Amino acid sequence: xxxxxxxxxxxxxxxxxxxxxxxxxxxxxxxxxxxxxxxxxxxxxxxxxxxxxxxxxxxxxxxxxxxxxxxxxxxxxxxxxxxxxxxxxxxxxxxxxxxxxxxxxxxxxxxxxxxxxxxxxxxxxxxxxxxxxxxxxxxxxxxxxxxxxxxxxxxxxxxxxxxxxxxxxxxxxxxxxxxxxxxxxxxxxxxxxxxxxxxxxxxxxxxxxxxxxxxxxxxxxxxxxxxxxxxxxxxxxxxxxxxxxxxxxxxxxxxxxxxxxxxxxxxxxxxxxxxxxxxxxxxxxxxxxxxxxxxxxxxxxxxxxxxxxxxxxxxxxxxxxxxxxxxxxxxxxxxxxxxxxxxxxxxxxxxxxxxxxxxxxxxxxxxxxxxxxxxxxxxxxxx
Numbered sequence: 001x002x003x004x005x006x007x008x009x010x011x012x013x014x015x016x017x018x019x020x021x022x023x024x025x026x027x028x029x030x031x032x033x034x035x036x037x038x039x040x041x042x043x044x045x046x047x048x049x050x051x052x053x054x055x056x057x058x059x060x061x062x063x064x065x066x067x068x069x070x071x072x073x074x075x076x077x078x079x080x081x082x083x084x085x086x087x088x089x090x091x092x093x094x095x096x097x098x099x100x101x102x103x104x105x106x107x108x109x110x111x112x113x114x115x116x117x118x119x120x121x122x123x124x125x126x127x128x129x130x131x132x133x134x135x136x137x138x139x140x141x142x143x144x145x146x147x148x149x150x151x152x153x154x155x156x157x158x159x160x161x162x163x164x165x166x167x168x169x170x171x172x173x174x175x176x177x178x179x180x181x182x183x184x185x186x187x188x189x190x191x192x193x194x195x196x197x198x199x200x201x202x203x204x205x206x207x208x209x210x211x212x213x214x215x216x217x218x219x220x221x222x223x224x225x226x227x228x229x230x231x232x233x234x235x236x237x238x239x240x241x242x243x244x245x246x247x248x249x250x251x252x253x254x255x256x257x258x259x260x261x262x263x264x265x266x267x268x269x270x271x272x273x274x275x276x277x278x279x280x281x282x283x284x285x286x287x288x289x290x291x292x293x294x295x296x297x298x299x300x301x302x303x304x305x306x307x308x309x310x311x312x313x314x315x316x317x318x319x320x321x322x323x324x325x326x327x328x329x330x331x332x333x334x335x336x337x338x339x340x341x342x343x344x345x346x347x348x349x350x351x352x353x354x355x356x357x358x359x360x361x362x363x364x365x366x367x368x369x370x371x372x373x374x375x376x377x378x379x380x381x382x383x
Contacts (some may be wrong), residue, residue: 040211047204066095072382109138339363
C-alpha cells in the first residue's frame with residue numbers, strides 16, 4: 001500500500017508541474033500545432049474484455065493460465081496531438097491454471113501515450129483511425145480477498161482508435177502487463193516463478209470533452225510574412241485615403257464649378273425668360289401724303305399690332321413715334337403732322353381695347369430718316 005500511495009503522489013506532482021508550465025509560459029508548439037490549455041483535450045474511457053496469464057516456472061518451462069475477464073476505466077489528457085498521459089483502473093478475474101484456481105485482480109496504473117498517426121502522418125481532425133502506443137507502471141493486487149500478492153507492474157500496449165464523431169471514439173486496446181512471479185496468484189507463488197505476465201484485449205468507448213481539436217501554430221517566418229502583408233495593406237489603405245482626399249478636393253472644386261455654372265445658367269435662363277416674355281415688335285403704319293387719317297391698310301397693320309400687345313407682359317410699354325417727309329413742308333408743320341399721325345394710331349388702338357397704360361406716343365417731325373432709299377417717311381413706327 002505504501003508503494004501505491006507513493007506512485008500516486010509522483011503522478012500528481014508530475015501533472016501539477018505540467019499544469020504550471022502550461023499556464024506560466026507561452027503556449028508550446030509541436031509540429032506546427034499550438035498546445036491548448038490544461039482543461040482541454042481530455043478523454044474519459046470505459047472498456048471490457050478478456051485476459052490470459054502466463055509465467056516462467058521451474059527450469060525453462062513456460063506455463064499459461066486460462067482466459068479471464070476484466071473491465072477498465074481511464075482518464076486521458078492530451079498535451080498536444082501526439083503526446084498524452086493516462087491514468088487507468090483495471091479490475092477483473094484471473095484464471096491462473098484451471099477453473100479451480102481463480103483470483104480477483106485490481107490494478108491502478110499511469111501511462112504515457114503517443115499518437116503514432118499524428119506523429120508520422122501529421123495532425124488531421126478528420127482522420128478516422130488512430131494508432132496509439134502506451135507504456136507505464138502501476139501497482140496490482142492479486143487475490144484481493146486473501147491478499148496473496150501485490151507489487152509494482154509495468155504495462156505497455158497498442159490502442160486502436162476509430163473516430164465515430166467529434167465527441168466519441170471506439171477503442172480496441174491490446175495490453176501486456178509484466179510483474180514479479182511472486183505477485184501472481186497464491187497457487188503459483190511457491191513455484192519459484194521469475195516473472196508473470198497478463199495479456200488482455202478490451203473493447204470500449206471514449207468521450208472527448210472541452211476543446212477537442214487543435215489550432216495551427218505559425219512559424220516566425222509565417223508571422224513575419226503576415227505582418228508584412230498587413231503593413232502593405234495598411235500602406236495601401238493610407239494611400240487610398242490620400243487619394244480619396246485628393247478626389248474629394250477635385251469633387252468639391254467640380255461641385256463649386258457646377259454650382260456656379262448652374263447659377264450662371266439660371267441667370268441666363270432668367271434673362272432669356274425676360275426676353276421671351278418681352279415682345280419686341282416694330283410695326284410700320286403708313287399714311288398718305290400730307291395726311292393723318294388712317295387708311296384701311298393702316299388699320300389692317302394695327303390689327304396684328306393689337307394681338308402682339310395683348311400677348312405681351314402687362315408691364316411692357318409700346319412707344320408710338322410719328323414721322324413726316326423731310327423734303328416737303330416746313331419743319332414746324334412736319335412736327336405737328338407727325339404728332340397728329342402718332343395720336344391717330346394711339347386713339348385707334350385705345351378704341352380697339354388696348355390698355356392705354358401700355359401706350360405712349362410722340363412725334364419727331366422730319367428729324368429721323370426712317371426709309372433713306374425713297375425718303376418715304378409718311379409713317380408711324382410702333383415699338
